[in-house]
Amino acid sequence: MAEDKVQGRVPTVIADDVHIVYRVNGVGGGKGSATAALSRMIGRGKGEARGVRKVHAVRGVSFTAYRGEAIGLIGTNGSGKSTLLRAIAGLLPTESGKVYTDGQPSLLGVNAALMNDLTGERNVILGGLAMGMSREEIRERYQGIVDFSGINEKGDFITLPMRTYSSGMAARLRFSIAAAKNHDVLMIDEALATGDRRFQIRSEERIRELRKEAGSVFLVSHSNKSIRDTCDRVLWLEKGELLMDGPTDEVIKAYEKETGR
Numbered sequence: 001m002a003e004d005k006v007q008g009r010v011p012t013v014i015a016d017d018v019h020i021v022y023r024v025n026g027v028g029g030g031k032g033s034a035t036a037a038l039s040r041m042i043g044r045g046k047g048e049a050r051g052v053r054k055v056h057a058v059r060g061v062s063f064t065a066y067r068g069e070a071i072g073l074i075g076t077n078g079s080g081k082s083t084l085l086r087a088i089a090g091l092l093p094t095e096s097g098k099v100y101t102d103g104q105p106s107l108l109g110v111n112a113a114l115m116n117d118l119t120g121e122r123n124v125i126l127g128g129l130a131m132g133m134s135r136e137e138i139r140e141r142y143q144g145i146v147d148f149s150g151i152n153e154k155g156d157f158i159t160l161p162m163r164t165y166s167s168g169m170a171a172r173l174r175f176s177i178a179a180a181k182n183h184d185v186l187m188i189d190e191a192l193a194t195g196d197r198r199f200q201i202r203s204e205e206r207i208r209e210l211r212k213e214a215g216s217v218f219l220v221s222h223s224n225k226s227i228r229d230t231c232d233r234v235l236w237l238e239k240g241e242l243l244m245d246g247p248t249d250e251v252i253k254a255y256e257k258e259t260g261r
């Protein structure tokens with residue numbers, strides 16, 4: 001990359017030697033969680049010494065993300081990808097190390113907090129408000145969100161409760177709501193894997209647009225193709241450690257060689 005371009009880059013996320021540790025209650029003494037839960041109810045087993053196991057999910061990860069970058073996160077199951085994203089979004093505290101972000105990162109995961117008993121329509125409004133959009137902005141973008149999601153392609157589903165949607169339909173709606181706004185830092189966790197192929201193509205296009213419109217995009221995916229199609233840089237995590245950080249092609253090639261995929 002040309003020197004002037006490097007100098008002109010604006011950092012959006014800086015992770016500095018980040019460690020994240022989960023504490024899991026009720027696993028002490030090998031007696032099973034019911035016993036441990038009972039101990040806690042009667043006031044025994046408090047503190048870390050008893051019944052609390054630590055899971056060190058992210059171990060000393062450092063990187064800087066710049067405006068306009070789309071960064072893929074890859075790694076085998078349980079390597080710490082989702083944990084790292086949740087920490088960048090400010091949803092998990094770091095054990096040590098620091099995360100600096102420019103603006104509020106938005107995490108678009110398959111678990112984004114929408115209400116299953118409310119209709120898709122109400123959830124579009126709720127999700128928009130949760131992202132800080134005004135009612136006016138939501139009104140303006142409502143039809144665009146519904147059209148992008150494709151929810152109404154086979155009938156009037158947007159007026160039905162979300163619990164009646166298939167998992168793919170629900171994921172599409174979540175993606176469409178989040179993608180309606182321009183984000184400083186947008187993080188997508190596996191969302192693309194749940195839509196059908198047509199929706200995947202649409203959302204990949206939207207990710208490319210979001211990238212151009214300003215912020216950085218992080219994408220966690222097990223689909224190397226999605227990563228290749230959307231990202232220009234890849235972080236490869238394994239056992240919580242950053243194994244490789246580089247251009248997509250280079251990192252995916254090394255990953256495929258290692259995993260045989």
Ligand SMILES: Nc1ncnc2c1ncn2[C@@H]1O[C@H](COP(=O)(O)OP(=O)(O)OP(=O)(O)O)[C@@H](O)[C@H]1O
Binds near residue numbers: 022055056077081084
């Ligand atoms: N809420 C939790 N409590 C305790 N441990 C957790 C929790 N969530 C994740 N972990 C552990 O942290 C480690 C990293 O998990 P994480 O979900 O970040 O991995 P991942 O790379 O996103 O995995 P996958 O590809 O399977 O989605 C795993 O060992 C997992 O068991």
